[in-house]
Amino acid sequence: xxxxxxxxxxxxxxxxxxxxxxxxxxxxxxxxxxxxxxxxxxxxxxxxxxxxxxxxxxxxxxxxxxxxxxxxxxxxxxxxxxxxxxxxxxxxxxxxxxxxxxxxxxxxxxxxxxxxxxxxxxxxxxxxxxxxxxxxxxxxxxxxxxxxxxxxxxxxxxxxxxxxxxxxxxxxxxxxxxxxxxxxxxxxxxxxxxxxxxxxxxxxxxxxxxxxxxxxxxxxxxxxxxxxxxxxxxxxxxxxxxxxxxxxxxxxxxxxxxxxxxxxxxxxxxxxxxxxxxxxxxxxxxxxxxxxxxxxxxxxxxxxxxxxxxxxxxxxxxxxxxxxxxxxxxxxxxxxxxxxxxxxxxxxxx
Amino acid sequence: xxxxxxxxxxxxxxxxxxxxxxxxxxxxxxxxxxxxxxxxxxxxxxxxxxxxxxxxxxxxxxxxxxxxxxxxxxxxxxxxxxxxxxxxxxxxxxxxxxxxxxxxxxxxxxxxxxxxxxxxxxxxxxxxxxxxxxxxxxxxxxxxxxxxxxxxxxxxxxxxxxxxxxxxxxxxxxxxxxxxxxxxxxxxxxxxxxxxxxxxxxxxxxxxxxxxxxxxxxxxxxxxxxxxxxxxxxxxxxxxxxxxxxxxxxxxxxxxxxxxxxxxxxxxxxxxxxxxxxxxxxxxxxxxxxxxxxxxxxxxxxxxxxxxxxxxxxxxxxxxxxxxxxxxxxxxxxxxxxxxxxxxxxxxxx
Numbered sequence: 156x157x158x159x160x161x162x163x164x165x166x167x168x169x170x171x172x173x174x175x176x177x178x179x180x181x182x183x184x185x186x187x188x189x190x191x192x193x194x195x196x197x198x199x200x201x202x203x204x205x206x207x208x209x210x211x212x213x214x215x216x217x218x219x220x221x222x223x224x225x226x227x228x229x230x231x232x233x234x235x236x237x238x239x240x241x242x243x244x245x246x247x248x249x250x251x252x253x254x255x256x257x258x259x260x261x262x263x264x265x266x267x268x269x270x271x272x273x274x275x276x277x278x279x280x281x282x283x284x285x286x287x288x289x290x291x292x293x294x295x296x297x298x299x300x301x302x303x304x305x306x307x308x309x310x311x312x313x314x315x316x317x318x319x320x321x322x323x324x325x326x327x328x329x330x331x332x333x334x335x336x337x338x339x340x341x342x343x344x345x346x347x348x349x350x351x352x353x354x355x356x357x358x359x360x361x362x363x364x365x366x367x368x369x370x371x372x373x374x375x376x377x378x379x380x381x382x383x384x385x386x387x388x389x390x391x392x393x394x395x396x397x398x399x400x401x402x403x404x405x406x407x408x409x410x411x412x413x414x415x416x417x418x419x420x421x422x423x424x425x426x427x428x429x430x431x432x433x434x435x436x437x438x439x440x441x442x443x444x445x446x447x448x449x450x451x452x453x454x455x456x457x458x459x460x461x462x463x464x465x466x467x468x469x470x471x472x473x474x475x476x477x478x479x480x481x482x483x484x485x486x487x488x489x490x491x492x493x494x495x496x497x498x499x500x501x502x503x504x505x
Numbered sequence: 506x507x508x509x510x511x512x513x514x515x516x517x518x519x520x521x522x523x524x525x526x527x528x529x530x531x532x533x534x535x536x537x538x539x540x541x542x543x544x545x546x547x548x549x550x551x552x553x554x555x556x557x558x559x560x561x562x563x564x565x566x567x568x569x570x571x572x573x574x575x576x577x578x579x580x581x582x583x584x585x586x587x588x589x590x591x592x593x594x595x596x597x598x599x600x601x602x603x604x605x606x607x608x609x610x611x612x613x614x615x616x617x618x619x620x621x622x623x624x625x626x627x628x629x630x631x632x633x634x635x636x637x638x639x640x641x642x643x644x645x646x647x648x649x650x651x652x653x654x655x656x657x658x659x660x661x662x663x664x665x666x667x668x669x670x671x672x673x674x675x676x677x678x679x680x681x682x683x684x685x686x687x688x689x690x691x692x693x694x695x696x697x698x699x700x701x702x703x704x705x706x707x708x709x710x711x712x713x714x715x716x717x718x719x720x721x722x723x724x725x726x727x728x729x730x731x732x733x734x735x736x737x738x739x740x741x742x743x744x745x746x747x748x749x750x751x752x753x754x755x756x757x758x759x760x761x762x763x764x765x766x767x768x769x770x771x772x773x774x775x776x777x778x779x780x781x782x783x784x785x786x787x788x789x790x791x792x793x794x795x796x797x798x799x800x801x802x803x804x805x806x807x808x809x810x811x812x813x814x815x816x817x818x819x820x821x822x823x824x825x826x827x828x829x830x831x832x833x834x835x836x837x838x839x840x841x842x843x844x845x846x847x848x849x850x851x852x853x854x855x
Contacts, residue, residue: 230784234584235614237784264585265617267779292750305804307811312804320742330745332738364807382731388682388816391797392670395680399793400642400781406800427777429617431750434580434587443749447741450756454655454662457714461657466738 160489161481162505168193170496170505171208177499178215179222180244188246195278196482199473202342203278205484209491210412211244211275212499219417220244220274226251230402234263237401238270242419245276249295253282253426257289260428269396271403273297273422275412279319280333280467286428287321287329290437294427295319298397300411300420303337304377305387309364311377313406315340316393321467323431325441328448331467336386336393337378344370357383397423510839511831512855518543520846520855521558527849528565529572530594538596545628546832549823552692553628555834559841560762561594561625562849569767570594570624576601580752584613587751588620592769595626599645603632603776607639610778619746621753623647623772625762629669630683630817636778637671637679640787644777645669648747650761650770653687654727655737659714661727663756665690666743671817673781675791678798681817686736686743687728694720707733747773 168189175185188211195204214220224243228236238255240248252270259266276282279295286293299314315337322330339358347354347370356366359373367373380386398405403423410418431440451463477483484492489505496504518539525535538561545554564570574593578586588605590598602620609616626632629645636643649664665687672680689708697704697720706716709723717723730736748755753773760770781790801813827833834842839855846854 231614232783233612233614234616235779235783262583263613263615264581264583265613265615265777266584267615269784292746305813307806307808308813309805309807312801312813318739322742322745330741332742334732334735334738338732381735382684382688384816385684385731386735388684389668391680391801391816392672392682395672395794395797396642396779399797400779400784400790402785402789405793405797427615429585429746429750433582433585434619434750435752439752440750443755444745447745447749447755451662451741455659456657457659458657463655463658463662466734466741 157486159483159485161483163481164193164197164478166505167196167205167482170492170501170503171205173501174208174212174495174499175215177501178212180215180247181223184244184247187250188244191246191277191281193482194281197474197477198278198470199477200278200470202340205482205492206488207275207277209495210416212495214274214412214416215244217417219419221419224248228255234259234266236268238268240270240273242272242274245274245422246281248273249276249282249424250285252424253285253293253295253428256426256428257286257291260291260430264430264433265428267425267427269401269423269425271398271401271421271423272419273424274420275422276424278333279317280321280331282426283319283321283333284329284331287323287331290323290430290432292323292429292431293321295424296393296397297422297424298394298405298409299422300409301407302378303380303387303390304360304364306379306383307364313387313390313394314409315378315380316390316397318389318393322444323440324444324448325437326445328465328471329467330444330465331470333466336381336390338381338386339378341374341378344373348374393425396425401425507836509833509835511833513831514543514547514828516855517546517555517832520842520851520853521555523851524558524562524845524849525565527851528562530565530597531573534594534597537600538594541596541627541631543832544631547824547827548628548630548820549827550628550820552690555832555842556838557625557627559845560766562845564624564762564766565594567767569769574598578605584609584616586618588618590620590623592622592624595624595772596631598623599626599632599774600635602774603635603643603645603778606776606778607636607641610641610780614780614783615778617775617777619751619773619775621748621751621771621773622769623774624770625772626774628683629667630671630681632776633669633671633683634679634681637673637681640673640780640782642673642779642781643671645774646743646747647772647774648744648755648759649772650759651757652728653730653737653740654710654714656729656733657714663737663740663744664759665728665730666740666747668739668743672794673790674794674798675787676795678815678821679817680794680815681820683816686731686740688731688736689728691724691728694723698724743775746775751775
């Protein structure tokens with residue numbers, strides 16, 4: 156059996172849509188969840204996307220995640236609102252919140268929507284890009300369970316809370332910035348361990364919080380924030396916006412979907428939408444974004460092996476390649492999905 | 506002569522107010538500039554504040570900075586506007602933009618104000634805190650001249666664009682997060698050089714853009730972004746918000762106040778203000794921010810020499826100490842200020 160199997164995105168999307176529908180989600184929501192996860196894989200962000208589908212499906216089946224949430228505004232006024240996600244799928248809640256934020260930004264030119272009682276929503280860039288597709292700037296953040304330790308601390312104090320910003324380019328290449336606030340993701344520690352390499356001391360700590368250059372000790376321990384106090388403080392800000400001012404939970408109030416598979420995660424998201432076309436014409440914005448990109452692309456390099464990219468460019472390239480050649484899925488994940496398909500009774504397995 | 510001279514903040518503020526007034530600024534503006542710079546020193550952020558006063562005064566005298574700007578809204582609608590700073594002092598422009606953003610947030614609960622044709626505005630935290638003092642969350646960013654090189658690049662491509670966020674705590678200790686997006690400031694390279702220490706390879710590059718562990722080569726070269734592509738991308742976002750969508754300049758359009766002392770810098774700022782009290786009562790917010798802080802403060806440490814702080818806490822402590830004991834000014838800066846006072850004809854020298 157090969158290490159990876161390539162599956163066309165359409166086949167994968169159809170399969171996942173059916174799986175989500177079987178859990179009781181309506182047609183629109185199950186189709187969106189499948190589309191969003193497959194899109195994440197098309198971007199090459201394989202740490203999210205389809206890899207997480209088996210866990211989501213388990214949580215939907217056990218009703219830790221509510222397949223038919225009533226997502227509605229509960230607080231706020233003017234251009235700022237908070238909604239409850241009613242323990243729904245993070246993808247569905249995230250989409251509803253972004254749609255509401257876009258609606259408010261159409262009226263007020265800037266808006267923010269916070270949402271409580273959500274769950275893991277995948278790549279933050281998905282929602283930021285929804286705004287860009289509507290000619291607006293989307294800023295999306297979410298809190299996650301504390302997994303980042305402060306320098307000197309012996310247990311995690313905050314999450315590697317992601318932040319994504321998408322800007323409409325009115326051109327071929329989207330601008331989508333999407334990061335999390337640990338210096339690296341856990342996957343990089345695994346990779347270094349496999350290669351037998353040491354890791355820089357600012358990547359991770361051992362289980363007592365002490366910096367380590369041993370990737371295995373780092374994997375038992377905690378992640379360090381990007382830029383020390385810089386990433387740490389920004390992570391606090393994201394938690395405050397996503398969980399504290401929304402009336403949701405923050406810091407240790409969030410529940411890990413892995414440690415508490417049968418409980419709602421109570422995750423909070425926060426989305427800001429800005430309408431740049433009240434400030435300039437579409438043509439002017441397009442020209443300026445093209446200039447911005449041109450300056451980046453033509454910047455001289457001493458390292459010819461590298462290419463300057465605007466945020467989102469590499470994902471765009473990967474998407475084009477994978478639409479053509481299919482999405483590589485690990486043999487293990489493929490088997491898990493096939494087994495799930497059989498168990499849940501899909502009409503046509505993957 | 507001692508290395509540093511301690512001056513009371515009141516004396517320093519009075520002296521600077523008079524100097525700025527002599528350049529033609531009105532009473533309100535000159536008093537605000539002095540207050541803001543002295544406040545920055547009270548926080549212990551000595552890289553900004555009074556250190557920069559001689560340069561600002563030179564630029565005001567030469568009219569590179571307009572001492573009597575007409576700052577007004579030029580584009581936008583609803584809760585989003587852009588203003589022109591009319592080449593005024595960054596401090597005056599920043600304050601006007603933040604005041605307008607607060608006014609809009611009072612009406613819409615979230616607002617954003619961008620501003621073009623400004624100049625160096627000092628610490629971004631000054632403006633973020635203006636919002637917090639009005640019970641609102643302030644997010645403040647600004648673009649600066651490209652001084653950060655992308656990994657692999659041989660010349661700077663973006664600025665270490667600062668970002669500050671202040672959240673009202675309704676308690677004794679403010680929450681003010683204020684960073685710039687280079688891994689470290691240039692001052693840290695100087696310090697390492699003085700101590701004869703090597704620097705980590707992710708701090709700076711030599712003049713060709715190649716990573717170096719030699720602080721002297723780093724000082725001749727460029728700064729690296731915090732977290733590699735993470736800080737780099739966020740810096741792009743800040744430039745787009747501050748300069749691109751506002752109709753101002755971005756990337757290499759900004760002029761360094763040091764390389765072009767006689768030209769306006771054309772700096773852009775962007776401020777977002779959020780009114781959390783439409784989402785919850787003041788009491789609830791106060792309780793939640795106190796809980797947030799308590800979790801940070803009681804987090805266990807393996808390194809007893811360190812203390813967990815909320816962003817802005819160390820500045821708050823320094824402020825209390827310096828209000829009592831005065832602000833330490835280097836002998837060199839003291840001499841420069843005295844000479845300026847004499848030259849510009851203040852009624853009472855420092």
